[in-house]
Amino acid sequence: xxxxxxxxxxxxxxxxxxxxxxxVNMYVCGPTVYDDCHLGHARSYVAFDVIRRYLRYSGYDVKxxxxxxxxxxxxxxxxxxxxxxxxxxxxxxTDSFLEDMERLNIHSPDVQPKVTDHINEIINIISGxxxxxxxxxxxxxNVYFNLLSSQDKIGILSHQTLQGLLEGSGYRVGVEDDKRHxxxxxxxxxxxxxxxxxxxxxxxxxxGWHIECTAMAVKYSxxxxxIHGGGMDLVFPHHEAEIxxxxxxxxxxxxxxxxxxxxFLTIDKEKMSKSLDNFFTIKDVLKRYSPxxxxxxxxxxxxxxxxxFSDDNLQEAEQAVKRVQTAFENSNYAxxxxxxxxxxxxxxxxxxxxxxxxxxxxxxDFNTREALGHLFVFIRxxxxxxxxxxxxxxxxxxxxxFFEEIDDIFGIxxxxxxxxxxxxxxxxxxxxxxxxxxxxxxxxxxxxxxxxRDQLQEKGVVIxxxxxxxxxxxx
RNA sequence: GCCGAGGUGACAGAGUGGCUAAUGUGACCGACUGCAGAUCGGUUUUCCGGGAGUUCGAAUCUUCCCCUCGGCACCA
Numbered sequence: 193x194x195x196x197x198x199x200x201x202x203x204x205x206x207x208x209x210x211x212x213x214x215x216v217n218m219y220v221c222g223p224t225v226y227d228d229c230h231l232g233h234a235r236s237y238v239a240f241d242v243i244r245r246y247l248r249y250s251g252y253d254v255k256x257x258x259x260x261x262x263x264x265x266x267x268x269x270x271x272x273x274x275x276x277x278x279x280x281x282x283x284x285x286t287d288s289f290l291e292d293m294e295r296l297n298i299h300s301p302d303v304q305p306k307v308t309d310h311i312n313e314i315i316n317i318i319s320g321x322x323x324x325x326x327x328x329x330x331x332x333x334n335v336y337f338n339l340l341s342s343q344d345k346i347g348i349l350s351h352q353t354l355q356g357l358l359e360g361s362g363y364r365v366g367v368e369d370d371k372r373h374x375x376x377x378x379x380x381x382x383x384x385x386x387x388x389x390x391x392x393x394x395x396x397x398x399x400g401w402h403i404e405c406t407a408m409a410v411k412y413s414x415x416x417x418x419i420h421g422g423g424m425d426l427v428f429p430h431h432e433a434e435i436x437x438x439x440x441x442x443x444x445x446x447x448x449x450x451x452x453x454x455x456f457l458t459i460d461k462e463k464m465s466k467s468l469d470n471f472f473t474i475k476d477v478l479k480r481y482s483p484x485x486x487x488x489x490x491x492x493x494x495x496x497x498x499x500x501f502s503d504d505n506l507q508e509a510e511q512a513v514k515r516v517q518t519a520f521e522n523s524n525y526a527x528x529x530x531x532x533x534x535x536x537x538x539x540x541x542x543x544x545x546x547x548x549x550x551x552x553x554x555x556x557d558f559n560t561r562e563a564l565g566h567l568f569v570f571i572r573x574x575x576x577x578x579x580x581x582x583x584x585x586x587x588x589x590x591x592x593x594f595f596e597e598i599d600d601i602f603g604i605x606x607x608x609x610x611x612x613x614x615x616x617x618x619x620x621x622x623x624x625x626x627x628x629x630x631x632x633x634x635x636x637x638x639x640x641x642x643x644x645r646d647q648l649q650e651k652g653v654v655i656x657x658x659x660x661x662x663x664x665x666x667x
Numbered sequence: 668g669c670c671g672a673g674g675u676g677a678c679a680g681a682g683u684g685g686c687u688a689a690u691g692u693g694a695c696c697g698a699c700u701g702c703a704g705a706u707c708g709g710u711u712u713u714c715c716g717g718g719a720g721u722u723c724g725a726a727u728c729u730u731c732c733c734c735u736c737g738g739c740a741c742c743a
Contacts, residue, residue, distance in 0.1 A: 203671090221743070229743085236743035266741070347670095350739075356669040357739065377740065401740090423743030424672090430742085455672080456737070465742055492691075493680075498672080498736070500679085508679065508692040515691085518705065553681090562681055565690035572690095575706050579699095638701055645703080656704050 195250060195555045197419075198496065200427060200451040201349060205557055210418045211449060216247055216254045217413040219448070221405060221422035221430070222304070224261040225285035226270045229292050230471035231486075231501060232457040232464045236423045238487055239454040239495035241298040243421070245601050246554050257412045258301040259405060260286055262308050263398055268387055278388050279308065292474040295483050297603040303412050307404040311390045314399045314407045317441050318379045318392075326440040330370040333382035333395025339375045342436045346375075349435060349451060350428035357428075377433050379403045402433035409447075410438060420448035424455055425463075452495075459501045472501070481506050488513035488604045491560050512568075513604055519571040519578075520595045520605055521665070523588060526578045529660040530585040537577045539587040543594045546570040550598065560602070567598065579659055617651045626655070626662050633657075 195208040210216045220240045223229055237258075247254050262282035271278035286306075293300070307314075318335055321327040326341045339346065346354050357375060378400030383389030389396035399407075409417055415438075422431065431451065438447040456463045464471045477486055489509035493499045546566055553562035574591065577583070599605045625644050632640035645655045652667045 223743075224741095233743050239743090350670070352670060352739070359668055359739085375740075421743095425738070425742050428670090428738070429740050433740090454743070456743080458736080461736065463737070463742090467741060496672085497680085504692085505679065511693090512691050522705075559681075561691095562689075565681065568690055572707085579706070633701080636701070642702070654704075657700075657702095658705075 193551055193555050196557055197450050197452065198557045199449075200453050201446070201448075203351070206450070208450070210252065211416060214252050216252045216418045217257070217416070218244060218247070218254055218419040218421070219257045219259075219405070219409045219413065219417050220301075220420075221426055222258040222260050223285075223289050224264050224266060225282045225289055226264070226266040227285060227466065228288050228473040228475055230464060230466070230473050231477055232423070232471065234292070234296055234474050234486065235457040235490050235499060236421075236454050237293060237298050238296060238490040240421045240452075241603070242491055242560060242601060243419075243452070243495070243558055245299065245603070246558060249601050255303070255412070256299075256301045257303045257305070257409065259408045260289070260304060260306045261404055262286060262306045263388070264307075264401065265381075268398075282308075288475075292478075295478060296474070296487055297483060305408045305412065307399065307408075310404065310407050310411070311399070313411055314403050315380075315390075315392050317407050317410070317437075318394075318403065320441050321379065321437060324440060326437070327379055328372065329394045332370050333380075333397060334370060334378060335380035335394055335400075336371055336376040337379055337433065337437055337440075339373050339377075339436070342440055345436050345439065347432075349432045352428070377402060377429060379437070402430055403437060405430070405434050406438045406441065406447075409434070410442060415442045415444055416446065417448035419450045419452055421452040421454070424453045427451075427453055454495045455498045457499050457501055461500060464501060477506075481510060482606075484513050484517070484604050484606055485510040487602075488516075491602055491604065492564060494557075494559060494561050496557075515571065516567065516604060517606055519574060520592075522575070522578050523591045523595060525663055526583055526660075527585065527588050527592060529581065530583040530588045532585050534582045534584040535580075536584050536587045537580060539574075539577060539584075539591055542570060542573055543590055547594065547597075554601070564602070581659060617648075617653065622648065622653055622664055626664060629655075630662060 196205045197208045198204070199206050218240075220237070223233055244254055244256050263278065267278050267282050271281045274281070318327060321337065322329065322335065325338070327335055327337050329335050343354070346352075347357065350357075354375070380392060380394055380397050380403075381400055382395035382397040387398075389398055409420070420431065420434075435447045439445045458464060459470050459472075462468060462470060474486075481489075485506065486509075489506055490499065492509060492512065499505075546569070549566040549569075550563040553559045553566060556562075578588075595605065625648060629641050629644040632638075632644070648655055648664070649667075653664050654667050655662060655664050
C-alpha cells in the first residue's frame with residue numbers, strides 16, 4: 193500500500209516518498225505565544241500529531257520539528273499594554289501552550305526551538321540574503337526581502353500572480369514607506385528605545401515574522417524538509433515567504449517537498465480567530481469536555497475539511513468516543529473470563545481485516561474519518577463476541593493489543609487508568625459489597641440488591657451485571 | 668477583482684464510474700436484563716444543490732446555473 197498525500201504546492205495527491213530513505217523531516221508552524229491557544233490551534237496541532245504518529249506507525253523515521261515564536265510584534269504589543277516584560281509574557285504562554293498540548297495527548301516534537309534562542313542564526317541568514325542580493329537594508333535600519341529577486345517563485349504556493357497579489361493588497365499600499373516594492377516583506381525590524389531588541393549589523397531590532405521559521409527549519413533539517421505543515425491561513429504570505437527566503441539562502445530547492453495545510457475550525461460557520469473575537473481557548477473547552485472527546489471531535493473530520501464547533505458536535509463526539517472506550521474496557525474485562533485454548537470466534541481475522549481497512553483509509557491522505565468508520569464496524573462486530581463465555585485468552589489479548597496499536601495513531605483512549613482516586617471506599621469494600629449483592633440477587637431479593645447498587649453509585653462506583661458476572665468501575 | 672474549498676439522510680460526515688451509498692450522533696420500535704448499564708436488530712434512510720451532456724451504467728466525468736464558506740501582508 194502506498195501512502196498518498198495532498199500537496200498544496202501541486203494541488204494534487206502525490207505518492208509519498210521522502211527525499212532520503214525512510215527518514216522524514218517534518219516541520220509544523222507552532223504558535224506565537226502572546227495569549228492562550230484557542231481550539232483552532234488545537235485543530236492544527238492534533239491534525240499534524242496524527243499525521244506524524246501515522247508516519248511513524250508506517251515505519252518512517254520521523255523528525256518532528258515545531259517552533260515556538262516567542263518574540264513578535266503581537267507579543268510586544270500585548271506586553272506593552274499589560275506593562276509586562278515581553279519575554280516573561282512569552283514564557284508564561286509557552287508554558288500554557290505546552291500544558292494544553294500535553295492534556296490533548298499530543299506527543300512532544302523531537303525538536304521544539306524558540307525564536308529567541310536563534311537570533312544569531314536569523315542574523316546570519318539575513319546577512320546571507322543581503323550578500324546574495326535578495327534583501328536590502330533601509331535608512332531606518334529595517335531589512336526587507338526583495339521580492340523581485342525571486343520573481344519566478346512568486347505565487348508558487350498561493351497560486352497567485354504578482355498582479356493578482358497586488359490587486360488583493362491594493363488598499364494596504366503605503367503602510368511601510370521604506371519598502372522598495374509593496375510586497376517586499378520584513379526580515380528585520382528596527383526597534384525604538386522602548387522596545388525589546390537585539391543588536392545586529394543593521395539596527396537594534398527583532399526578526400520579521402517569516403524568517404524565524406526559515407532559520408529553525410534550515411538548522412534542524414539541514415536545509416530541506418520532506419513535509420512542512422500548518423494552517424490553511426499560513427499559505428500566504430507566511431509559507432510562501434518561507435519558500436522564497438529559504439531557497440534564496442540555501443540555493444537549493446524545494447525548501448519542502450510536500451506542503452500540507454489543515455482546514456479551519458469555524459463557529460457558526462465563521463472562522464474561529466483572535467481577530468474576530470469568536471474563539472474558545474483550549475482551556476475553556478477542557479472545562480466542559482474531556483481531552484479524549486476534544487481529540488476525537490478534531491480527528492473525526494478529515495484534516496483538510498472545515499470543522500464547525502458546536503455543542504451538538506462536541507456531544508456527538510463525546511458519545512462516539514465513549515463507544516470506543518467502552519469497547520476497549522469490555523475487551524480488557526473479557527480477558528479476565530477468557531480461557532486458554534478456547535474458541536477464537538473469528539477475532540483474529542476480524543482484527544486483521546480491520547487493520548488493513550484502517551491502513552488503506554489512512555494511506556489515502558490520512559482519511560481519519562473513514563479509518564474510524566472501520567473501527568466502529570470492528571466494534572459492532574466485536575461486541576457480541578465479547579459476551580461469549582468460551583473465549584480464547586490469546587484472541588482477546590490480540591484484540592486488546594489491537595486497540596492499543598490503533599490508539600497509537602489516534603490517541604483517544606483514556607490513558608490514566610492507574611490514577612489514584614480521591615474516594616471514600618476501597619476496592620476491597622466494593623468487592624465485598626458486590627458479593628453480598630450477588631447473594632441477594634441469588635435469592636431474588638431485588639430490594640437489597642438495588643440498595644447496594646445505589647449505595648455504591650453514591651460513592652461513584654458503577655455496577656454492571658453481565659453473563660460473566662458483575663463488574664464495577666469508577667464513574 | 669484574483670485564488671481556493673464545499674453543497675450527500677434529522678444532524679455530522681465518508682465514498683469520487685458499476686453490489687440494496689460507509690460510519691457516528693439523535694429519535695422511535697423491538698431483543699437481552701428482575702431492574703439498570705453495556706450490547707444487538709429494525710425504522711427514520713431509495714439522502715447525492717439544479718439543468719443539460721458523455722456512458723451500457725454517474726453522487727462520482729464534462730458543461731452551464733444557483734448557493735455557502737475561506738485566503739489575498741494580524742492569523743493554526
